[in-house]
Amino acid sequence: MSQLQPPEEFPFPFPPYNIQTDFMRKLFSVLEEGQLGIFESPTGTGKSLSLICGALTWLKQHADHHKAELIRKIEESKSTQDDDGPDWFTAATKRIESKEEARRCQEQLQLLEKQEERICALRKGTKAVKNKKIQNLNNEFDELFRDLHHVQEDLRRELNAVNGEDTLPSEEQTLLLDEYNSDDDDDGEERREGEQEQDQGCLKIFYCSRTHSQLSQFVREIQKTVYGEEARVVSLASRQNLCVNEAVNKLSNISLMNDRCVELRKGKKGKTTKQTQDGTSVKKKRTTSGCPYYQHTAVEELADQVLLEVQDIEQLVGLGRKMNSCPYYATRAAIRDAQVVVLPYNTLLHRRTRESYGINLSGNVVVVDEAHNLLETISNIHSVFVSLRQLQGAHAQLSQYLQRYSSRLSPTNLLYLKQILFFMHAIIKMLGGGSKRVVASGASSVTPGSRMLLVYNFLAETFTDNLNLFKLVQYIEKSKIAHKLHSFSQHFEGSVKINKPSHKAPVTSPTSSTSSFLAKLSASKQTPAKQTQAKSKENVKPEMTKTKEQQQEEEGEEVVMGSPLMQVTELLRALQHPTADGRVLVTVGSQPRHSSIKYLLLNPASHFQDIVTQCRSVVVAGGTMQPISEFKNQLFLSAGGEESRVQYFSCGHVVPAKQLLPVTLPQGPTGQILDFTYHNRTDPKVLDELGRVLVNVCTVVPGGVVCFLPSYDYEDKLQAHFTSSGILTRLSAKKKVFWEPRKANQLDAVLSDYAKTIKLTASNTSGMSGSLLLSVVGGKMSEGINFSDELGRCVVMVGLPYPNTHSPELKEKMLYLNKNVSAGQDGKASGSVFYENLCFKAVNQSIGRAIRHKQDYASILLLDHRYSRPASIQALPGWISKHLRVTTKFPEAFGLLRKFFVEKRAEGTVS
Numbered sequence: 001m002s003q004l005q006p007p008e009e010f011p012f013p014f015p016p017y018n019i020q021t022d023f024m025r026k027l028f029s030v031l032e033e034g035q036l037g038i039f040e041s042p043t044g045t046g047k048s049l050s051l052i053c054g055a056l057t058w059l060k061q062h063a064d065h066h067k068a069e070l071i072r073k074i075e076e077s078k079s080t081q082d083d084d085g086p087d088w089f090t091a092a093t094k095r096i097e098s099k100e101e102a103r104r105c106q107e108q109l110q111l112l113e114k115q116e117e118r119i120c121a122l123r124k125g126t127k128a129v130k131n132k133k134i135q136n137l138n139n140e141f142d143e144l145f146r147d148l149h150h151v152q153e154d155l156r157r158e159l160n161a162v163n164g165e166d167t168l169p170s171e172e173q174t175l176l177l178d179e180y181n182s183d184d185d186d187d188g189e190e191r192r193e194g195e196q197e198q199d200q201g202c203l204k205i206f207y208c209s210r211t212h213s214q215l216s217q218f219v220r221e222i223q224k225t226v227y228g229e230e231a232r233v234v235s236l237a238s239r240q241n242l243c244v245n246e247a248v249n250k251l252s253n254i255s256l257m258n259d260r261c262v263e264l265r266k267g268k269k270g271k272t273t274k275q276t277q278d279g280t281s282v283k284k285k286r287t288t289s290g291c292p293y294y295q296h297t298a299v300e301e302l303a304d305q306v307l308l309e310v311q312d313i314e315q316l317v318g319l320g321r322k323m324n325s326c327p328y329y330a331t332r333a334a335i336r337d338a339q340v341v342v343l344p345y346n347t348l349l350h351r352r353t354r355e356s357y358g359i360n361l362s363g364n365v366v367v368v369d370e371a372h373n374l375l376e377t378i379s380n381i382h383s384v385f386v387s388l389r390q391l392q393g394a395h396a397q398l399s400q401y402l403q404r405y406s407s408r409l410s411p412t413n414l415l416y417l418k419q420i421l422f423f424m425h426a427i428i429k430m431l432g433g434g435s436k437r438v439v440a441s442g443a444s445s446v447t448p449g450s451r452m453l454l455v456y457n458f459l460a461e462t463f464t465d466n467l468n469l470f471k472l473v474q475y476i477e478k479s480k481i482a483h484k485l486h487s488f489s490q491h492f493e494g495s496v497k498i499n500k501p502s503h504k505a506p507v508t509s510p511t512s513s514t515s516s517f518l519a520k521l522s523a524s525k526q527t528p529a530k531q532t533q534a535k536s537k538e539n540v541k542p543e544m545t546k547t548k549e550q551q552q553e554e555e556g557e558e559v560v561m562g563s564p565l566m567q568v569t570e571l572l573r574a575l576q577h578p579t580a581d582g583r584v585l586v587t588v589g590s591q592p593r594h595s596s597i598k599y600l601l602l603n604p605a606s607h608f609q610d611i612v613t614q615c616r617s618v619v620v621a622g623g624t625m626q627p628i629s630e631f632k633n634q635l636f637l638s639a640g641g642e643e644s645r646v647q648y649f650s651c652g653h654v655v656p657a658k659q660l661l662p663v664t665l666p667q668g669p670t671g672q673i674l675d676f677t678y679h680n681r682t683d684p685k686v687l688d689e690l691g692r693v694l695v696n697v698c699t700v701v702p703g704g705v706v707c708f709l710p711s712y713d714y715e716d717k718l719q720a721h722f723t724s725s726g727i728l729t730r731l732s733a734k735k736k737v738f739w740e741p742r743k744a745n746q747l748d749a750v751l752s753d754y755a756k757t758i759k760l761t762a763s764n765t766s767g768m769s770g771s772l773l774l775s776v777v778g779g780k781m782s783e784g785i786n787f788s789d790e791l792g793r794c795v796v797m798v799g800l801p802y803p804n805t806h807s808p809e810l811k812e813k814m815l816y817l818n819k820n821v822s823a824g825q826d827g828k829a830s831g832s833v834f835y836e837n838l839c840f841k842a843v844n845q846s847i848g849r850a851i852r853h854k855q856d857y858a859s860i861l862l863l864d865h866r867y868s869r870p871a872s873i874q875a876l877p878g879w880i881s882k883h884l885r886v887t888t889k890f891p892e893a894f895g896l897l898r899k900f901f902v903e904k905r906a907e908g909t910v911s
Contacts, residue, residue, distance in 0.1 A: 004032050004061055010053045011226045017854075019651035020046050024054030026649045031058045031365055031617050036636045040625040040650040042879050043786075044852045048221045051367060051621060055205055056227045059339060059365075063203065070109045077102035115202060115337060119232070122304050175488050176405060177413045177479050201336040203616075206361070208348040209369040210377070210783075212241055215342050216312040218369070222340070223310050233310045234334045236343040236357065241313050242328040244320045245293055255566060259486050261328075264291035293326040302330035307337055332357055350381055351610060352573075361614045371620035372841055375634060378604035383582075384574045386567050388431045388595040394564035395424045397485050416475040419467055424568060426462035431595040432588050450808045451586045452600075455575055458584040473572050476565070486563035574599035580820075581606045583812050600809055602816040605638035612639040624844040624877050625650070627837055633821060653879035659857035661900045662847075662876075662884045665893045666865035668693050676710065676799025676864050682717055690718070690798065691727035693863060693890075698734035698772055700898045701859065702905075703790035704758050705735065705772045708846045710801045712742055712776050719774075731772060736761075740775040747780050758790050777801040777842045781849075788852035793901075794859045795850045800866055802839045810835070840875040847880065859900055861893070 006028040010021065023041060027050070030037040041047040077098040209215050219235055222228055239257045243249040245264065251257045302325040311319065320327035335341055335358060347353050348366065368374060402409075402417050409417070459465035476482060574582065581603040589595045601607070612618055618641075620631060628648055636646050653660075668674055668689035680686055698705060709715050719739055722728040731737050736757045738750050750773075757771045770790075775781040778801065787795070803810055814831030821830035850858035860880065866872055868886050876884065887893040 004028075004058070004065055007057065007061075010057050012053050013049065013224050016050075017046070017654050019654065020050045023047075023050040023649065023651055024057070026647070027051065027054035027619065028058045030619060030647050031055065032062070034616050034645070035647045036612065036617070036641050036645045037619040037621075038625055038628055038631050038646070038648045039619060039621040040628075040648075041621065041623065042651075042653045042851075042877065043623040043848050044854070044856065045651065045654050047621060047623070048218055048369070049225070051207075051369065051619075052218075052222055052225055052227065055365070055367060056222075056225075056231060056340070059203070059205060066203075067109065067112060070105045070112075073105045074102050074109070077105075112202065119307065119337065122308055175401075175484055175491065176408055177410075177481065177484060179410050180412045180416070180475065180479055202339060203364060204339060204341055205365045205367060206341045206343065206348060206359070207367045207369065208343050208345055210345055212237055212313055212344060214370060215344065216314065219310060219312040219342055228310050231310060231340055232307045232338050233340045233342065234306055234331050234338040235311070235313050235316060236331055236335075236341060236347055237313050237328075238344075239328050242317060242320070242326075242331065244317060244327060245291055248291075255563065259483055259563070261291070262483060263487070265294050266290070291326070293320070293324060294329060295325070298323060298325035299330050299333060301325065302327065303333040306330055306334045335359065345377055346381055348611075349378055349607065351607070361611060363614075363616050365617050365619070366611055366615050367619045367621065369621050370623075371631075372622040372624055372845065374620060375604045375630065378607055379601045382574065382577075382601040382604070382607050384567070384570045384599040386427075386571050386597045388428065388433050388592050390564040390567050391424050391428050391431070391597075392433055394485075394568050395421060395428060397489050397563075398424075398481075398565065401485055401488050413479070416472065416479070417481070419472060420476070420481075420565075420568075423462075423464050423467060423472070423572070426464050427597055430462055430586060431592075431597070433592060433595070448588050448590045448594075450588075452808055452812050453584045453586060455577075455579045455582065455584060458586070459575070469572055469576050473569060473576070476569050476572070482563045482565040482569060485565050489563070571597065571599060574601075577601070578606065585808060585812075598809075600812065602813055603638070603820075605635055608635060609639040612636060612641045623848050624841070626840075626844070626875065626877065627833070630834075630837060634817075638821075650878065653851065654854045655851050655856060655879075657883050658903075659855075660851060660880070660883055661859040661896060662862070662880045663859065663893050663896055664862045664867040664884065664886050665693070665890065666868055666888060667890050669696060669890050669894075671890075673865055674863050678802075681710070681714065681799060684721065687718065687721045688725065688727070690863070691722055691725065691731070693861075694772065694796070695727070695730050695734065696894055697794060697796065697861065697897070698731060698770075700894075700901055701770075701794040702901065703762070703770045703793040704754065704787060705770070705794045705796065706781075706787050706792050706849060707772065707774045707796040707798060708777045708782060709774060710777060710799050712740075712779070715739060715774060715776055733768060735768060735770045735772040738771060738773045740773070740779055740781055744780060751781075751785070755791060762790065775846075777846050782842070782846045785849060786852050787849045788856055792850035792858055794861065794897075795847050796861045797843060797847060797863060797867075799864050800839050800872075801842050802835070805835075836871075836875065840872075843875075844877055848877070857904060859897055861897070 006025040010016065010024045012020070016024075019041070023039065027037065027039065029035075039047075039051075041050065207215075207218060209218065215235060215237075219233060222231065222233055238254060239248065239261055240254050243257065243261065245261075248257050248260045248264070251260060302320060302323050305319060305323070306316065306327075316327045316331065320330065341359070343357075345368075347357060348359075348368075354361075398417065398421055402414075402421070406414065453461070456465065459467075575584075577599075582599055582601045585598040585600055587594070587596045587598070618636075620635075625631065632643075632646050632648075637643060666674055669692045670689060672685055672689040674689065674693075675681075675686065694705075694707065709718065719728075722731070728737060738754050741747060741750055754771045754773050761769045770793075773781070777797075805811075814829075814834060817830040817834050823829055847860050850856070850860070873881050873884060873886070885893075885896055887896070
């Protein structure tokens with residue numbers, strides 16, 4: 001098949017810059033040739049629009065070209081059948097091959113034409129009535145099936161009663177596990193794979209980014225282009241973002257929301273007892289508790305609407321409420337006919353989540369935006385953390401479930417449940433949570449500390465190396481025991497509250513923390529009067545006897561979960577990964593609440609391999625993608641990609657050089673060396689010098705100044721020192737000072753006040769003018785928030801935010817890279833390179849918060865003598881490093897800063 005060439009012009013919403021045209025042409029070529037692309041485009045250069053217009057232009061031309069090629073091959077096969085040639089055997093073989101090729105082409109063409117006809121009919125509003133009738137019949141059959149199932153349950157209970165067998169209350173029948181046959185393990189997987197192959201649909205572009213707000217912004221950018229009218233775009237999100245059922249989205253935890261949704265979707269029915277005024281009970285009435293928004297016809301109609309108009313997540317939710325249908329399942333149903341699927345990182349990068357959505361990547365295109373931290377994101381998604389409290393909660397729940405229903409479970413179910421209990425108990429024992437390992441104070445007698453173990457060593461130490469983890473996970477998935485356990489816990493205890501230790505006595509065993517749970521199990525067999533009495537006694541708790549430390553422990557450690565067994569299941573899955581790809585971090589704390597197990601993924605490429613090998617093309621894009629070698633070696637090549645397929649594109653900034661002033665500052669006003677290494681940055685002399693620098697900066701810089709600090713702890717120390725030394729008073733006389741809050745729910749208020757103050761004081765010629773915002777590198781304001789125009793006229797970087805070298809996770813990662821990844825061209829070990837990259841990735845993201853468009857301007861101050869090193873300058877983005885002014889004294893840097901803003905004021909760009 002002949003290759004397409006990039007067009008001379010792309011359908012851009014406005015005349016594109018040259019760098020945008022170059023970006024789109026390179027992207028077009030990468031997609032056409034099936035390559036692996038690394039694209040770097042600074043923030044403010046229209047990266048999203050370039051991705052949209054470049055990718056969708058290729059997609060449209062490729063679809064037209066592919067259809068024309070199918071028609072051409074079918075026509076060629078007809079002429080081949082008439083050409084016998086001199087050699088009848090060769091000619092016959094050629095006719096057979098040509099006929100088979102023509103048959104495949106004809107099938108593909110028919111599928112494409114059928115899809116086009118369906119979409120065309122939807123756009124014209126001529127959807128066949130026949131389909132609606134079939135859907136209505138499907139709904140009726142589903143309802144009849146559920147009714148039949150409940151009738152069978154009623155008959156079975158009545159038969160048991162007639163035979164004198166012990167029966168459970170009707171509401172407990174659904175908690176029992178069904179018969180399990182491990183010989184049927186692979187049937188569902190094979191059927192699911194067959195369905196995926198059949199429902200492939202048209203070629204798709206899967207676009208993913210880090211947050212839902214970024215995805216919504218991308219969809220709104222599509223709406224601005226010519227493709228906003230014709231492209232079929234589907235936005236995927238979690239139930240937390242798309243659910244319109246108040247009974248589900250009012251829940252505060254995503255696990256609880258998922259469990260509740262599944263329960264409602266099954267359309268479970270229950271019985272309500274109607275009572276007269278005197279309190280006597282009358283006949284029970286059957287009620288339906290299914291989700292009113294999950295109706296097959298309504299979901300299909302909403303899915304069709306999703307395909308007809310490009311809509312972001314908020315618009316999808318509004319449409320779902322209007323049509324009384326579920327956006328979550330409608331968007332999933334619309335994937336097959338979509339051309340562009342917009343989805344968050346977790347959905348694409350996690351294979352099981354991807355498969356649960358029915359996403360088939362084979363032959364399709366993946367675009368990963370904001371990919372600067374892609375390797376770390378993959379590692380975090382596939383790393384698993386389980387606390388001792390979660391293990392104890394899961395163990396206690398499963399123990400009581402087994403105790404109550406053991407006589408009603410099959411031998412196979414009993415075998416697997418006991419294996420799960422054994423696994424959890426072994427880890428609890430390792431963490432010091434066993435009955436013989438807890439002293440009177442509540443602290444573990446096991447020596448506190450952290451250990452990094454290979455997977456097989458971890459399994460050997462816990463004596464669980466003889467368990468078949470694969471079959472254990474398969475049992476948990478097929479039996480739905482985690483969901484059953486959650487419903488069981490809700491039935492007897494309400495919400496599941498983990499990590500809430502008893503303060504009346506020390507924990508002595510995995511099950512001792514569930515005494516109230518046992519009491520409720522016993523109470524379920526009592527009369528209503530006794531139940532009420534027991535409940536009233538239980539509610540009498542001496543709250544005033546709790547110490548301050550106990551209250552802090554509860555506030556900090558209590559976690560509401562759908563089922564703690566789900567987290568244990570994720571750990572079991574992680575332990576099945578190749579031994580070389582990960583480690584197990586065992587942490588035994590001085591208190592049980594500080595003990596935990598964590599599976600640490602060291603080789604993220606192992607979970608990116610499916611994407612690289614199955615997709616036609618993969619593109620990773622971001623504002624700062626340096627160092628490129630990290631993406632090339634640790635991601636694409638390690639995931640099985642060929643080096644010849646990897647392509648790199650980088651463009652400069654659209655902002656002219658005169659509108660940017662990056663400056664290194666090694667000394668303060670008094671000549672004090674600015675050394676913000678970990679051991680020196682809390683020195684009072686360094687803190688005082690930092691205060692003097694900020695006071696001078698706030699004097700000459702108009703509008704907003706954003707200062708990034710190494711950590712939240714350093715922010716607290718700096719705030720305390722500035723307050724006690726009077727520096728905060730001096731700063732407040734120049735600009736109103738704001739500090740980044742630790743709590744996310746306070747962030748919007750701080751940003752709003754910061755921007756409002758800048759706007760209100762913009763005209764002040766004397767006194768306070770503008771705002772100073774002290775933020776944290778890697779915090780909530782260092783990524784995803786734009787400080788454009790007067791919101792960020794100066795960005796100040798305080799020190800180099802290197803991660804903690806004593807972290808056992810960082811140490812293990814560096815050792816792994818030193819062993820498995822070749823050293824750099826300068827001979828530097830891969831682990832050391834990784835350590836440097838972590839620091840400068842954070843720096844580059846922070847300083848990129850300013851300069852957001854072509855007319856914007858700002859200064860960037862790098863406060864630390866280490867920024868003047870050649871290696872540090874090389875690690876900065878090219879559009880900054882080539883304009884960087886390396887100074888040696890404060891007067892020189894301050895003079896450059898003053899001159900920069902005087903010139904801007906003379907040009908009329910400063911109000």
